Amino acid sequence: MDFALREEVVSTKGPLSGEKIIEATAVTGGCIHDAWKIKLSTGEKFFAKTCPVENIGMLKYEEIGLASLNEKIDPNFLIIPKPIITQKLETAAILLMSWIDINRGNERKLGEGLALMHKHSAEHSQKSFGWQEDGFIGRSTQVGGWRKSWGECFVTLRLAPQLAMAEEWGLCIQKDKLFSKLIEYLDKHDPQPSIVHGDLWKGNTGIHRDGKGIIFDPAIWWADREVDIAMTKLFGGFSIDFYNGYNETYPLAKSHEERSDIYNLYHLLNHANLFGGNYQQSSISTLDKITILLSK
Structure with missing residues (x-):
């Protein structure tokens, strides 16, 4: 300084x-x-x-x-x-x-703490998804607003803005058809709104010297809690202790992995729009997998 x-x-x-x-x-x-x-x-x-x-x-x-x-x-x-x-x-x-001294160590309490945060907020939520104003995901704007429908929230406030930007590097798809199918698919899942970290990769976590988990650098909003879990798997690095701690505290639906590609598409598109390169191909591949999922 x-x-x-x-x-x-x-x-x-x-x-x-x-x-x-x-x-x-x-x-x-x-x-x-x-x-x-x-x-x-x-x-x-x-x-x-x-x-x-x-x-x-x-x-x-x-x-x-x-x-x-x-x-x-x-x-x-x-x-x-x-x-x-x-x-x-x-x-x-x-x-x-x-200031918090950040270390590495057993991630069980990190998983338990995240689960308790999701659970407590879901029990005291306002029953809508979104956030009251525009925020940020990295350098990109994270669009604000509220929706009662989870599918509509995720599609219109998260995917649609990123897909619009992706057209600049050549990603052109039949969005109307995709959006309607995604909204229907996610609404059938029918999650409770939880407050989520929103950018939960390994670099935004740590372990305190007393074993407690640490999270920071949030991109907060009210969402399906699975968006946080999905992102922990996008770039990897989280231990089995983390997932065991989470699931034993606030069990995930057995079907949660089916939705991971949908939720991680938001982050892949954001990275593709910001940095280009392999993130663009990853976005295209993930879209292909989602299309197959929705056609079943």
């Missing part, structure tokens, strides 16, 4: 006004924002993300997501960074949150 930004953070109007920063080191792993470990003279530690001022909306969405997920977890099983403030400074926007 450069000197000017450090001075802004502890200035009279800064988020750490009057404090003395003795350490502000870069944290690797993110590809969108700059990330920092901040240590004060008091010994207190914080995690901060900074970005250009015009992108402050991305940080505000993350702040809301972290706060919302924290309300739904059992802290005996799952830890999520606590957001402190999102603020517009002169040279950057900043999201300040609690």
Whole structure:
């Protein structure tokens, strides 16, 4: 963190006004924002993300997501960074949150904690799917809005915007026919709305020193809980302990794997639209598999 930004953070109007920063080191792993470990003279530690001022909306969405997920977890099983403030400074926007030491280890409590978050939120949901405003999935907009129908929500608010962008690299399909079949198929599944992390790949998880699971960097919305489970399998890396912990706490339907390709198509299309390359072919292959599934 450069000197000017450090001075802004502890200035009279800064988020750490009057404090003395003795350490502000870069944290690797993110590809969108700059990330920092901040240590004060008091010994207190914080995690901060900074970005250009015009992108402050991305940080505000993350702040809301972290706060919302924290309300739904059992802290005996799952830890999520606590957001402190999102603020517009002169040279950057900043999201300040609690610091958590992240390790690797047995993932059973991670699975149990995710299951409890899904279960608790489903029991206290507003019975609609979606989110109240536009958010973000990586650098892409994640369209806001509410739908009573799960199929309509996933198709119109998630797949349709990504498929529209995919036309720019040559993916052209008979969308009306696909959409109607998908909506009917997903509505027959008839899930309860749960609050979901929304971007649950291995890099957005960890294990605390006491064995509790850690999740961060959410792309929050109300959805079928299976979207989180499907994404854990898209890029892999989760252990059998994770899945056992989840299923023993909040069992999945035996048919859940049938829907994984549908749910992961959203993320594959997003990656294809952002990065191109092999993600484009993976999107096409997944669409082919979904077409076969819907024709049965």
